[in-house]
Amino acid sequence: MGRLSEGRPQALDSWRVTTDDADVAARVASFLGGEPQPNEGGGGGLAYEVLTSRESVRILLDGHAAVASRMVLRGSKGIIHECDGVEFLSPEERQGQPCGCPPLLEDRKLAARDGRGPMPSVDITFQIAAAPELGLFHFMTASWQMAAQLSDLTDALERVNGPAVCDLTTELVVYTTKAGRGVCYRKPVVTVLGSPGTVAPEPPLVPGPRSAPAPSAPRRKATSAPESTTPSTPESRHSVSVDAVLLRRAAQVLGTGDHQETVVAALSEVVAGRQQTTELTRLRVQVGRIAAIAEQALHGGDSSLT
Ligand SMILES: [Zn+2]
Structure with missing residues (x-):
């Protein structure tokens, strides 16, 4: 990253x-x-x-063993504290003993920031789904966001029960602090999509208003990925693609306060500049229905609807 x-x-x-x-x-x-x-x-x-x-690469993870995670604090002479968040992993004589790390993620972050506590050390071993013959790659990160999604990720991998096709995405996060400062960074996200039999090794290219290659839309987290047993086409989950530059520009131009707001703004801009997509048509139908219901209710004098 x-x-x-x-x-x-x-x-x-x-x-x-x-x-x-x-x-x-x-x-x-x-x-x-x-x-x-x-x-x-x-x-x-x-x-x-x-x-x-690519912001997003479709990868193969071979079960939950593909995800290795520990917490490490390094000093000038090597590792000072190595644990799983609860118990020591090293040195050998302290293995299994309580390590004293605080239970809450926020407290752990503070301790790590002050140099008192360990940082996440995550190593994800994967193959590129479209070219597994290229061998094994590692994604290594000290990202707290990645550490926080690991249990959801390993649960999702276990549900697939075998090699799992996933999207490894560097997702843009844009928000404004309480002090009004715009913050923008990227976090790694792994989304489990399903088994190789049900998911294509390459995401479909979404024709966008901007130059190729088509950027991918921000993905949802592992928890919200559909069950692997449901054969599904990835395009049914996000029919509009957004690029990072657009997101950032939208945040600047629109002064959007949070990530969701920016995504909505960016999506509107993309959709407005394009021919009608099926998604837009579907949304229009829904909005039309809501309008019809509201109108009926108003004509019927239903005062409970305001
Ligand atoms: Zn610890």
Whole structure:
């Protein structure tokens, strides 16, 4: 989700992939966009990096074992505290003993920020769904948002019972603080879609008003993903795509206060600039029905409806 640019951390709008294998780098670029280039952005000393054009990549997770998570506090001489949030994982002689981390996420964040407590360390092992032959990739993150969705994610993976097709998305979060400052960052989200038999290895390309490749809409979290037993087409869940630039611009132009507001604003702009989509037609029908009911109620003198 980021890289180093002249020694400074740089957040990215789309996924960056690093690898030591020139052939893999070339194939990743052909699947996900971008160009393989010498890795100057840091990360594991791997030889190549590809700055893809994808905010969302469809991946395969092989059960809940594909998700490894722990909490780690590092000091100058190595790991000071390694736990699962409740019990120590290391050193060996303290394994299984209560570690003393606070139960609430907010308190854990505060402790980590002050250098007193551990940070999440999440490692998700996956294959690219459209090209599993490229082998295993790792997504490693210290994101608290990712740590917070892990139990939902592993539950969803267990429900699929076997390899699961998921979307790994770097989702834009835009909001305004109480002090009125606009904040915008990206968080990683894994959405479990179902088993390989019921979900396409590539999301359908949504023709958008802007240039290809089609950006993907913000996804819902693992908990709200439909059950894997229901064969479904991904496009039925989000028929309108929004790009990150549009979202950010919408937030600036409209002065929208929260993420949802911005999404609604951005969606309206996209829809207005396009031919009618089925979604818009459906919404119109619904609004028409509501209007008809309201009108009837008013003509009927039903004073309970105001
Ligand atoms: Zn702990």
